[in-house]
Amino acid sequence: MFTFEIVARDGAARRGVIRTPHGEMETPGFFAVATRAALKGLDPQAARQVGVQALICNGYHLAVQPGAAAVEAAGGLHRFMAWDGPLATDSGGFQVFSLRHGQIADELKGRRRLPASPADEDPLEAVHVDDDGADFRSYLDGTRHRFTPENNMALQRALGADVLFCLDECTPFHVPQAYTHTATERNLRWARRCLEEFQELGMASRQALYGIVHGGVYPELRHLSARGIAAMGFDGFGIGDCLGETKADWYGVVDLVCPLLPEDRPRHLLGVGEPDDLVEGALRGIDTFDCAMPTRIARHGQALRFGLPRFRLNLGRPACRTDDAPIEDGCQCSACERFGRAYLHHLFKAKEILAISLVAEHNLAFTVRLLARVRDAISAGRLEELRAEVSRLPPAC
Numbered sequence: 001m002f003t004f005e006i007v008a009r010d011g012a013a014r015r016g017v018i019r020t021p022h023g024e025m026e027t028p029g030f031f032a033v034a035t036r037a038a039l040k041g042l043d044p045q046a047a048r049q050v051g052v053q054a055l056i057c058n059g060y061h062l063a064v065q066p067g068a069a070a071v072e073a074a075g076g077l078h079r080f081m082a083w084d085g086p087l088a089t090d091s092g093g094f095q096v097f098s099l100r101h102g103q104i105a106d107e108l109k110g111r112r113r114l115p116a117s118p119a120d121e122d123p124l125e126a127v128h129v130d131d132d133g134a135d136f137r138s139y140l141d142g143t144r145h146r147f148t149p150e151n152n153m154a155l156q157r158a159l160g161a162d163v164l165f166c167l168d169e170c171t172p173f174h175v176p177q178a179y180t181h182t183a184t185e186r187n188l189r190w191a192r193r194c195l196e197e198f199q200e201l202g203m204a205s206r207q208a209l210y211g212i213v214h215g216g217v218y219p220e221l222r223h224l225s226a227r228g229i230a231a232m233g234f235d236g237f238g239i240g241d242c243l244g245e246t247k248a249d250w251y252g253v254v255d256l257v258c259p260l261l262p263e264d265r266p267r268h269l270l271g272v273g274e275p276d277d278l279v280e281g282a283l284r285g286i287d288t289f290d291c292a293m294p295t296r297i298a299r300h301g302q303a304l305r306f307g308l309p310r311f312r313l314n315l316g317r318p319a320c321r322t323d324d325a326p327i328e329d330g331c332q333c334s335a336c337e338r339f340g341r342a343y344l345h346h347l348f349k350a351k352e353i354l355a356i357s358l359v360a361e362h363n364l365a366f367t368v369r370l371l372a373r374v375r376d377a378i379s380a381g382r383l384e385e386l387r388a389e390v391s392r393l394p395p396a397c
Contacts, residue, residue, distance in 0.1 A: 002162065002208035002235055004266045004287075008379040012258065012285040015378040018266055020086045020162035021206055022078060024053075027266065028282040028374050030273065030367050031056040031088055031290035036065070037081040040295040041356035042364070044083045050333050050361055051368035055083055056290045059155055060092025063145065064138045068158040076160025088163035088290075089156050090270075092147065093134075093170060129169065131186060149193035157203050164203075165238055165270075166194040168212050173242045180216040180242075187214045188228045195232055208235035210268060213257050216242045217249055226260035236266040239286075243272075251280060258285040275304065275311045275370055279387050282374050294363035301348045303327045303335075303359050304366040306390075313341075315359065320345035333365040334358060 001021065008015040018025040032039060032047060034055040039047055044055070057077060062068065074080040077087055128135040133148030147155075152167040167190055169183045191211045198209045211234035215221030229237060239257050243250035254269065261267055266287040272278075273291020281289060294304065301316040305328050313327060314320075324340035331337075335344065335358035347355035377386040 001205075004236070004264065006264075010378040010381050010383045011283070013282050013378045013383050014285060014287060015375050016266070016287060018086065018288070020208070022087060022162055023085050025086045025288070026053065026375060027287040028278070028371055028378075029053055029288050030278070030371055031268075031288060032364055032367075033290055033292040033295065034081065034083075035292070036061045037071070037077060039364075040292075040360060041298065041353065042295065042360045043357075044081060046334070046357075046361050047364055048083075048085065050365035051372070052085075052364050053368075054086040054088065054288075055081075056088040056090060057081075057159070057161065058092055059089050059152065059159065060147075062089075062159060063092065063147075063155055064140055068155050072158040072160070076158075078160065086163070087161040088165070089159050089161040090165050091152050091156065091167040093152075093168040131189070133167075134169070149190045150197045153194055153197040153201060153203070157201055157207070161207065163208050163210060163236070164198070165210050166191045166212055166234075168214065168240065170241050171214070171216055173217070173245055175216075177216075177218055177221075180214075180218060181221055184214045184216075184221045184225050184241075187212070188225065191229060191234075192232060195234065210234055210236040210238045212238040212240045212270070213261075214241040217244045217253065219256055222253060222256050223260065226257050230261050234265070236268060237261050238268045238270050240270040247277070247280070250277075251284070254281065254284045254286060273367065275306075275367070276390055278367070278370060279374060279383070279390050282378070283383055283387060294367050295360045298359035298363050299356050301355070301359070303344075304363045315341060315344045315355075316348050317345075327359075327362055328366070331362060331365055331369070333362040335362040336365075 003019045004016060006014045006016040016027045018027060031054045032052050035058045037057050071077055071080050078084060133146055135144060135146045137144055147167055149167050156164040168187045171180045171183045211229040211232055213226045213229050215225045239254060243253050258267060267285060268288045269281050269286045271291055272281060273289050273293050278289060301314060303313040303315055304311050305313045320341040322342055324342050326336035328336055344355060373386060377383040
């Protein structure tokens with residue numbers, strides 16, 4: 001059974017608890033990204049030990065490999081990936097439409113390219129979208145697949161996560177407003193179909209479905225989408241689609257959308273997770289976040305830490321070669337409790353994969369501790385003070 005309870009407020013910010021069949025998640029909280037049912041470079045048990053509460057996997061990637069049938073035969077995602085806490089699945093719509101809008105190299109990790117297209121296929125037509133659904137090619141072998149709201153719900157039911165997201169088209173910043181308008185209206189129709197199929201399949205007893213607000217950077221389209229999605233009665237709500245080019249843009253989108261959504265349902269901001277963004281989102285009434293950033297930057301030798309430009313310590317810089325201090329004093333992750341920066345610097349220079357595991361664990365531990373501070377600040381009515389503290393950082397280099 002899925003429930004959401006608000007236990008404290010500070011202005012628009014809310015502290016709460018999401019309860020799922022696989023345990024509780026305190027909010028504001030963070031879904032660590034396990035795209036292909038795996039955290040990049042990190043055992044899920046290590047993530048649990050540093051306080052990670054929940055994970056999110058991607059329906060597109062899991063549909064392509066290993067396929068829903070394999071996951072279902074293993075007992076569902078929780079058993080398949082040995083994770084016993086709250087778990088979400090994204091529909092995969094973002095990844096599908098990345099193909100359509102020319103962003104596959106950024107969205108499909110490892111910079112994989114689509115296999116060679118048939119001679120008569122326009123590369124821009126790797127995805128064909130119509131009112132019924134989207135037809136796309138696998139990035140692994142070029143075979144064609146199709147997502148509709150109905151079969152996407154069946155896919156996510158088979159995967160077995162606690163929280164599901166509707167199939168949607170995520171439009172990028174560069175498309176015309178007229179295209180965003182068309183996609184926003186289609187997403188509303190798809191959301192209704194997802195909800196009807198979710199109910200028809202009898203999923204509500206063990207899974208929750210979130211509708212997603214679209215509309216890009218256009219206030220009138222955000223209003224249209226938010227009011228339409230809110231009226232459908234979803235268990236929770238995601239804020240997705242293009243949020244703009246700057247932080248100020250997405251602040252404006254969230255400021256507009258949150259007051260239009262039901263007060264008693266959780267609000268999730270898709271794809272956002274920088275440290276200052278977690279505070280800013282919470283201030284505006286966001287309850288949960290997801291972002292691949294903590295594990296992604298770990299692969300490049302970047303450790304999250306307060307008091308530095310962009311919150312990043314570059315462990316590859318020469319100064320770390322003889323620095324035996326931990327990444328951050330007081331952090332209880334394996335990297336900080338057992339090793340100094342000099343050792344981590346060595347691991348990255350030697351291209352040892354242990355480096356990625358240690359720093360990924362640290363970055364998730366950092367994110368967990370920051371959100372614990374956010375929750376405590378909300379309870380104390382002092383979130384603005386925490387925001388000021390987080391904001392007082394050196395200018396970026």
